[in-house]
Amino acid sequence: MSQIIKDRAIVDDQTVQLRLNEDGSFADVPAAGVVVVPLKQWQAQRDALIARGNVGVWLASDEEAEDIAADLAEFALIALDFPAFTDGRSYSNARLLRDRYQYKGELRAIGDVFKDVILYMKRCGFNAFAVRADKDINEAFKGLDDFTEYYQGATDQPLPLFRRRSAAH
Numbered sequence: 252m253s254q255i256i257k258d259r260a261i262v263d264d265q266t267v268q269l270r271l272n273e274d275g276s277f278a279d280v281p282a283a284g285v286v287v288v289p290l291k292q293w294q295a296q297r298d299a300l301i302a303r304g305n306v307g308v309w310l311a312s313d314e315e316a317e318d319i320a321a322d323l324a325e326f327a328l329i330a331l332d333f334p335a336f337t338d339g340r341s342y343s344n345a346r347l348l349r350d351r352y353q354y355k356g357e358l359r360a361i362g363d364v365f366k367d368v369i370l371y372m373k374r375c376g377f378n379a380f381a382v383r384a385d386k387d388i389n390e391a392f393k394g395l396d397d398f399t400e401y402y403q404g405a406t407d408q409p410l411p412l413f414r415r416r417s418a419a420h
Contacts, residue, residue: 265284305327
């Protein structure tokens with residue numbers, strides 16, 4: 252069983268992430284367990300997936316958080332894909348989900364996730380990380396503590412340092 256980092260702990264991943272089949276058709280949804288489906292499958296099978304329960308959705312980097320905003324209460328988790336280190340669009344979706352839409356559930360980074368980016372993902376609101384298979388999850392975990400203080404505000408600390416310092420005096 253694969254592992255993820257969730258809420259600052261390394262845990263077994265209890266989910267099944269589905270992808271579209273090579274011909275573009277939807278993968279079969281297992282009868283039990285938490286399943287994470289692509290946005291297109293969610294949109295096409297929404298009612299059946301809600302009735303099943305224990306469903307999450309994942310957004311590709313070119314898909315928008317707005318497309319799921321009305322359904323946030325239905326998801327066991329939301330996964331945002333980072334197809335490459337150089338593609339940062341999922342950072343924006345994470346900020347929108349946490350800050351604009353007030354999503355409180357599990358927000359998981361998937362794809363090109365490794366030690367050097369994990370802290371920045373956390374700052375944007377991610378609380379779960381599926382580390383790339385060729386990277387050491389224990390090393391990636393250490394990335395959460397690369398810095399102890401931040402100058403700029405973000406989802407995890409909205410006030411920039413100068414505001415926090417002036418409030419302390």
